[in-house]
Each structure stands twice: as structure tokens, then as C-alpha cells.
Amino acid sequence: MSTRFKEALNSGEFVITSEIGPPKGTNIDKMHHHIDILKDKVVAMNVTDHQSSVMRFPSIGGCLAIKERGGEPILQMTCRDRNRLALQAELLFAYTRGVMNVLCLTGDAVPVGDHKEAKGVFDLDSVQLLRTIRQLESGKDLGGNDLDGAVEFCAGAIVTPEANPVEPQLLKFEKKVDAGAEFFQTQAIYDLDKFAKFMKYARKFPVKILAGIVLLTSARMAKYMTENVPGIFVPQNLVDELAAAPKGEAINKGIEIAGRMIAALNKDSICDGVHVMAIGREELVPDILTAAGL
Amino acid sequence: MKSITKQKTFDEIKEQLDGLDKVFIVGCGTCATMTKTGGRDEVLGMKDRLQELGKIVTGWTVIPTACDEMTEVALRENSGAISSSNCILVMSCALGVHKISCYIDRPVIPALDTLFIGLEDEPGNFHEVCAQCGQCVLGQTAGICPLTACHKGLLNGPCGGTNKGMCEVDITKDCAWTLIHRRLEAQGRLDLMRKYQPPKNYQATPRPRTTKIA
Numbered sequence: 115m116s117t118r119f120k121e122a123l124n125s126g127e128f129v130i131t132s133e134i135g136p137p138k139g140t141n142i143d144k145m146h147h148h149i150d151i152l153k154d155k156v157v158a159m160n161v162t163d164h165q166s167s168v169m170r171f172p173s174i175g176g177c178l179a180i181k182e183r184g185g186e187p188i189l190q191m192t193c194r195d196r197n198r199l200a201l202q203a204e205l206l207f208a209y210t211r212g213v214m215n216v217l218c219l220t221g222d223a224v225p226v227g228d229h230k231e232a233k234g235v236f237d238l239d240s241v242q243l244l245r246t247i248r249q250l251e252s253g254k255d256l257g258g259n260d261l262d263g264a265v266e267f268c269a270g271a272i273v274t275p276e277a278n279p280v281e282p283q284l285l286k287f288e289k290k291v292d293a294g295a296e297f298f299q300t301q302a303i304y305d306l307d308k309f310a311k312f313m314k315y316a317r318k319f320p321v322k323i324l325a326g327i328v329l330l331t332s333a334r335m336a337k338y339m340t341e342n343v344p345g346i347f348v349p350q351n352l353v354d355e356l357a358a359a360p361k362g363e364a365i366n367k368g369i370e371i372a373g374r375m376i377a378a379l380n381k382d383s384i385c386d387g388v389h390v391m392a393i394g395r396e397e398l399v400p401d402i403l404t405a406a407g408l
Numbered sequence: 409m410k411s412i413t414k415q416k417t418f419d420e421i422k423e424q425l426d427g428l429d430k431v432f433i434v435g436c437g438t439c440a441t442m443t444k445t446g447g448r449d450e451v452l453g454m455k456d457r458l459q460e461l462g463k464i465v466t467g468w469t470v471i472p473t474a475c476d477e478m479t480e481v482a483l484r485e486n487s488g489a490i491s492s493s494n495c496i497l498v499m500s501c502a503l504g505v506h507k508i509s510c511y512i513d514r515p516v517i518p519a520l521d522t523l524f525i526g527l528e529d530e531p532g533n534f535h536e537v538c539a540q541c542g543q544c545v546l547g548q549t550a551g552i553c554p555l556t557a558c559h560k561g562l563l564n565g566p567c568g569g570t571n572k573g574m575c576e577v578d579i580t581k582d583c584a585w586t587l588i589h590r591r592l593e594a595q596g597r598l599d600l601m602r603k604y605q606p607p608k609n610y611q612a613t614p615r616p617r618t619t620k621i622a
Binding site for chain 2: 194198220221222223225226234236237238239240241242245256272274277278279281282283285286288289292293301344345
């Protein structure tokens, strides 16, 4: 069985995905609002899994909400909070509820989050989780036992094209490909020339690559990301562009920049699509897509 | 190789000694002396602080190696002062605390927290290099243990948190996989890093772990 997302990846169209951040608490109105805004504008929506190790409403819960509201979910699954039993169990559950796209992640470290004394699990890593999915699909669990009813997923992973150093990162990318990753969503990229070089390398592999586009909201945010977020580098000309925007207009400049980058990636078919992350400003994603001419 | 310790806060020591007014203090002449957490100076310092607090220190000793079999003898030599105390405050790693608990019928209180088994690379600089997992992978990782040196204990390469070769969790620490990659590359053995490492057997020797030498 193929998912709508997988069909789009294989159709050759320029695939747009976006992201939903579940709430901290039980007020799910804003999440529902974001889903309703995005469900017809993008092919599929990731739901983050305690992003940045901050405890929230669960990823699977967000995915079910997307299903109920007629959208296509991508379940983000990290290895930080569950051991191999819990990860497999959740995959079985997800499958029975029609959540069949999974993004396999190692997960952020515990100390960067808001439960700094918690035990980080990391029983599996992202490569092993991808292989776990393929193993479950073969009808057996990680213990080698038969499953009564198997699963089928469209499984993906992430890659950081601008990691420093990049060589170990690319080696892991190849291990993820070997482990059965069908698609990759990248860490945020801003330097299209550098990204094109990465794509020249990545094109050697039978996987679909969606470039990560994170909305820049101000020059300060751009500088902060460059200085603090591993693998993200915002070129100075973009920082200057944001800084030159009239007061209160930086966000519109950010939308314009994101739109411009997406349009360029699409026009030259540099990659297979984009994964647009507006980090809490999901209502702006349609504006970004309009700016991209999509 | 040393058992690395740090002294508990005095508040925590005080809390543990609540209702125990007569204290005998034991230090250790090996690791805890070297790490300056439970040698003669620290034991005497603790004695002063406890006395300022109004405790009676019935005696003290620094056992050459608190975790070995001579500990019983050292305790026997101090049996008078120990018998007039109502607890033993131990300034050694947890191995010493455990050993002393085997011979003493009164409360044994740790004054230190045991952190890790450390390797000294330069004087006073200790690193945890082995997590004692029971399934050594160093042959595939150029002598650097990813289970120990990588914050997440990843077996198949770095996460996305590598920041200029350092770890995003603590930028003063190297990214283990950057180091492993560098060494394997220099050895012309990067194929080892390309090889898939399956999920680790975390029950290689189920806890509590024991062994009997034949």
C-alpha cells in the first residue's frame, strides 16, 4: 500500500511538506487551526516529537488529528524517549490508524530541553530505527518473533548538508540510505550554491531529497541560528537583507527570502521538494508558498 | 585508572548525619587521595567542619585502599573509636563505602559521589573512556568508545549536533564521531565506520554483574 506522500514523491512533482508543533498542554485548538490551514496547501505535514527535548503533546496524537481532518501526516519518531519495545509498539499502532509515513530521528539530547534530569534512552539510533521498520515490514519484530499482521511504511530520515565536519555526516547519510530511507528532509539550508553541490552528491542515491526551509523572522534570529544551531549557516547577504527591512517588516522579508529560495530550487529542479518549517508561525506557510509562486 | 569522586555538598552530608552525633571518619589513600576528595587533608577538613557543627568525631583513619581486603584489618585497628561512634562517614568512592559496610554493623554514610572510572591524560585531568558495557567495540572505532564518548552513545555515526567538531550538548567536549572518523581515515579504515552496527545487546551481562575467576 502506498501513501499519498509516497505517491507524490514518486510522481516527479515538486513536493511540499510542512510541520506541525503539538502544544504543551491539552489546548489543541491552535494545532487544529494550523492543520486546517496547511492540509490542502502541502502534500504532508510532519508532527514533531518533543522537539528540542521539550515535553509536549505526542507526535502520534498530532498525526491522528491530521488524519481526522483530512491531511497526510508524517510521524516524527525520535529514539530519545523510548526503547526498542516502545518504538516498535508505536509503529504497530501508527500503522493500524493509517499513519504510514515515518521520519526516523535520533532525537535531540535531553539536556537541551526542559526536563534536564530525565534519562535519555537512545536504545536505538536513527539508522537502527530505519532498519527496525524494514524488519517489521518483513513480518518479524526485532526479537525475531513473528508478527500477527505486519506493517508498511514510507520511511525517511534527515541529513545536515552543512554539518561541520560534513564527511562523517555524509557517511551516516549513506548508512541511512542502505537502511531503507526513501526520503530525506534536510536541516535548514540558506546557501543554494552549497546545497546544489550537496545535491550533486546526493543524486547518486535512490532517495528523494526535500530541502529544509526555515522561515527567518529577523536579522537577530538569523545570526542566532548561525552562531548556535549546529549545521545552520545564514549567509551575511541574507542577514543584511533582513536588517535593512523597515521596522516591523523583517518577517515579510523572511517570507520573501524563503519564497525566493523555494522558487529557485523548484525552477532548476535542484531537489525533489522542500520541507517548510515556520516554527510556531505555521499560519505564514501559505504566504511563503505564494511568494514561491506555488 | 581511578575511581573519580566529588564531595557531596555539606548540606547533604549534614542531612545524612541527622540524628547521628558521634562520627568516625574514613578516608582512602588511593583514588580519593589523588582526586583530593578523601585523603588525609580532606578527612581532617571534614573533622573540623563536623566539630563546628557540634558533632563528636570519635576518630578518623585513612585506609590505604578502602576497596581491598586490608580494609577489615584497618577497621579492626580502630575498633575502639568506631564502637564509640554511631556512624561511619566514608570519604572514598562507592566501592570503599560498600566494602566498609560489609564489616560494620552501624550506619555507613557516603560523603562523596562516585562519578566514573577515569583515565588520566595529563596530571589532574581525567576522562571517562569506558562505560564497561561488556561488549567492546573499540576495534571498530579506532580506540574511541562511542558509547562513552558520544553523549547519546550512538553506534552508527554522529547526530546532527556536531558543531565544528564539538558536541552541541557541551561545546568544550569533542564530538566522539568526529574523532573516530578522523582516526579511521588516517588509518585508511573508514570502511569500519560504513559498516552497520546493529542494536546493542544491553543485557550482555545482566545486572547485577558478577564474575568468578577460576
